[in-house]
Amino acid sequence: MSSSITLPSPAKLNLFLHIVGRRPDGYHELQTLFQFLDYGDEITFTLTPGDARIRLEEPVPGVPDNDNLIIRAARALAERASHALPGVTIRIQKRLPMGGGLGGGSSNAATTLVALNHLWELHLDEDELAELGLDLGADVPVFVRGRSAIGEGVGEKLTPANPPEDWFVVLKPDCEINTRKIFSEEGLTRDTPKMKIAPAFEGDASRYRNDCEDVVRKLYPEVNKSLEWLSQFGPARLTGTGACIFGRFPTESAARIIWESKPSGITGFVAKGVNHSPLHKKLTELK
Numbered sequence: 001m002s003s004s005i006t007l008p009s010p011a012k013l014n015l016f017l018h019i020v021g022r023r024p025d026g027y028h029e030l031q032t033l034f035q036f037l038d039y040g041d042e043i044t045f046t047l048t049p050g051d052a053r054i055r056l057e058e059p060v061p062g063v064p065d066n067d068n069l070i071i072r073a074a075r076a077l078a079e080r081a082s083h084a085l086p087g088v089t090i091r092i093q094k095r096l097p098m099g100g101g102l103g104g105g106s107s108n109a110a111t112t113l114v115a116l117n118h119l120w121e122l123h124l125d126e127d128e129l130a131e132l133g134l135d136l137g138a139d140v141p142v143f144v145r146g147r148s149a150i151g152e153g154v155g156e157k158l159t160p161a162n163p164p165e166d167w168f169v170v171l172k173p174d175c176e177i178n179t180r181k182i183f184s185e186e187g188l189t190r191d192t193p194k195m196k197i198a199p200a201f202e203g204d205a206s207r208y209r210n211d212c213e214d215v216v217r218k219l220y221p222e223v224n225k226s227l228e229w230l231s232q233f234g235p236a237r238l239t240g241t242g243a244c245i246f247g248r249f250p251t252e253s254a255a256r257i258i259w260e261s262k263p264s265g266i267t268g269f270v271a272k273g274v275n276h277s278p279l280h281k282k283l284t285e286l287k
């Protein structure tokens, strides 16, 4: 087996996000529809026999290595091994904005769990990896499992879903949003009635909303302005707790026309929604 592997670490969108309650520990109970994008970071893992360290070739700007979810995921996995493991050097090509609501850090953690489980030949099953992942972040399990899904609980109870694989214009207003801050806002809607989720949910996500959107629009005028602009062309919505917003289009060319006309100074990208994670697709090709 090769001792080096390069794998995608895709973004997710929350096609809708309802807050349906609050647990005694303060965490919010959600109903959310996750879909992956064929766009994200890329991570290369190279085993280093003879050097037991788990290290990043270069730090992610603004994130101390000890806090980096890649390092934390690798260490958590290594603790599960019953024998000495070779070290690993990890290189990340970061494309996803931080604090964007695209799940970048969680996706990096999941790619690390899946990649090192493979390279270290640990044979943990998907349930074990998802459970390890949940300790690192609420969004990690869906990235570990790699299927679009309705997430309930804090996002760890997953029911596979098949939303249409549309094209998206994703815009990143010029601000970073802290997830914890939004979940602690007094004015946040926390009592959306729970829906009954049918297996293989294929409902029209645009009928539902993101309960964080009102609060985020008020606190971040940049987000409000971008949503107003994108809404001219169809339903536009916040992902996660922001800051990114997305508009849905049936074809790539329709999405690109809108992308080309965006106001100057806004960053982002055009990507396709996919119901199978690019991570798992690539890993299957490699096996």
Ligand SMILES: C[C@](O)(CO)[C@H](O)COP(=O)(O)OP(=O)(O)OC[C@H]1O[C@@H](n2ccc(N)nc2=O)[C@H](O)[C@@H]1O
Pocket: 014, 017, 026, 027, 028, 029, 030, 032, 101, 103, 106, 136, 137, 138, 139, 140, 153, 154, 155, 179, 180, 183, 240, 241
């Ligand atoms: C908003 C979403 O992106 C939707 O997919 C996720 O629920 C957030 O997931 P995440 O970024 O992995 O969040 P975590 O790192 O687990 O949590 C950050 C903080 O947000 C708050 N938090 C998070 C998730 C949740 N369901 N309820 C919460 O109240 C908690 O204060 C927590 O300390």
Ligand SMILES: Nc1ncnc2c1ncn2[C@@H]1O[C@H](COP(=O)(O)OP(=O)(O)OP(=O)(O)O)[C@@H](O)[C@H]1O
Pocket: 060, 062, 063, 067, 068, 069, 070, 097, 098, 099, 100, 101, 102, 103, 104, 105, 106, 108, 109, 139, 177, 179, 240, 241, 242, 243
């Ligand atoms: N590998 C990593 N990549 C990005 N952020 C990381 C990483 N490791 C730790 N972090 C921390 O996680 C924070 C949130 O980053 P992330 O990119 O996951 O935000 P997000 O897209 O808003 O996530 P979510 O949608 O899950 O709320 C960052 O501000 C950073 O401090």
